Amino acid sequence: MKKETCFTESQIREWWFKRRTKYNVGLLLSGFVSFNLYWFLGEFLIFPYDQSFEVTLFTMAFQSVGYLAFVLIANIFYSLGYFADKFFNKNNVEEFRKNLFNSGFGFSLIIPKVRYFTEYY
Template sequence: MENSEKKNLRKWWLNRRIKYNVGLLISGFVSFNLYWFLGELLIFPYDDSFEVTLFTMSFQFVGYFFFTLIANIFYFLGYFVDVFFNKNSSEKFRTNLFNSGFVFSLFIPFIVPILIVVRYFVEYY
């Protein structure tokens, strides 16, 4: 792959990073609020130790910050996967790679609210 192709490829990935990070921020915000809502609805009536305080919000913010850093490292690796495995420089391959990584990254924060529902059915239902 030529330098100009690599430069265009780098630019292609760089142009989508903002969308990726905005998606992560929205996903984190929605999943935290869903966690809070489901915890209050399903867990709190049976376990009054469930609470969302400034400390728990701060702890989750720090945890989500590190998740976002790790997600961006994987985003960066998407460029290298594209370079080494997309030998024909197929736009379809590149777009599918981005979209699958994007959807997967947006899903990960929702594991926590899903675990709230699982906890409810395992412990209290």
């Protein structure tokens, strides 16, 4: 059985800070992939049946601004991860911290896909 190391409050904060870049890159890539899948599939699956489907420079700009707002809100929730870790990780174990990060990260990556693919259904 391996021994768990306890983290100080500043080490916990640093642990979360180090992963914020990975989180944001993941969000941006997820949004980019989701929008392009939406665009590609929309052209082949929606446009033949609904001529009003279109992706213009305006819609791309509008979607980008909206998605950046989502990223800002997601980062607020990311910051709550530190507080959830601090208050609910009673044994101060890294496994809890990793599971909390991975759960939030996975959930955040799914949201853009759900949003784009439920827009027309």
